Amino acid sequence: MKIGELSKKSGCSIQTIRFYEKQDLFEACNRSEGNYRIYDASSLRALRFIKQCRSLDLTIIEIKQLLDTKNNPDKSCSSVNNLIHQHMVDVTHRIAELEELKATLSEMASACTDDRKVKECGVLQLLEE
């Protein structure tokens, strides 16, 4: 199949597929006579794996590490587990930050609920502090 079909089947845009290839995340594939990229079912599986990882917000570098690990089936998988665990810690931390931000924004919003003039705006006054 050509890149357009792979794009539709995988849900990744054509540019993204080419981008992953350039990042060495996705193997450069065979080319047709006219220099078109030609993919098969295994390309689709590989791309779906990458997409799954990205949906977990793993970075491209981390995904490369995972792929590298996958190529050593007899090694320990602890690095994989650690990666996921560390990500969970990071996400938890980020949620806490955003909760704090939300509280600040909420406080801010309640400083000026009605329609005033700019010079009397409670929100702007809080921002000045």
Add this chain to the structure above:
Amino acid sequence: MKIGELSKKSGCSIQTIRFYEKQDLFEACNRSEGNYRIYDASSLRALRFIKQCRSLDLTIIEIKQLLDTKNNPDKSCSSVNNLIHQHMVDVTHRIAELEELKATLSEMASACTDDRKVKECGVLQLLEE
């Protein structure tokens, strides 16, 4: 005061201050004979306002809009209130996304809690799906 002092007093790095100036977020100031930027107390106030806004995760464009609004003290402040409100909605939305991600990661982590071989790793198996 020179940029180094402003940097220390504001907590913004020197590069960031120059970056804000280039983005027209922060007014280009007077220069000394030797072409050094010279700031005063009002520069510090302006920079602190920007920093406060950035800590709320407002974009540079949004901050520009706020500054523009601030220059019209007799206009309505509703755009300011809307901005803060919309941001709260966005942050709430982002938190929900991250909570979902966290749940997925947690499920994933529990698929392989012990130290196995890569080919038996529960996490990698889930990632293949």
Add this chain to the structure above:
DNA sequence: GTAAAGTCTATACCTAGTATAGAGTCAACA
């Protein structure tokens, strides 16, 4: 034969800065 759709590479752009190189300025000290 030709038009439209698809693909190719290369490049620029996005956010909000950060990091660097290479040059100039200024104050203090010998």
Add this chain to the structure above:
DNA sequence: TGTTGACTCTATACTAGGTATAGACTTTAC
């Protein structure tokens, strides 16, 4: 007076993960 060191200047490149374009080429359909 010379020089050292700290500070500042501009310009440029880089970060992450793509997205968007231009201009050329290939393939398909009528």
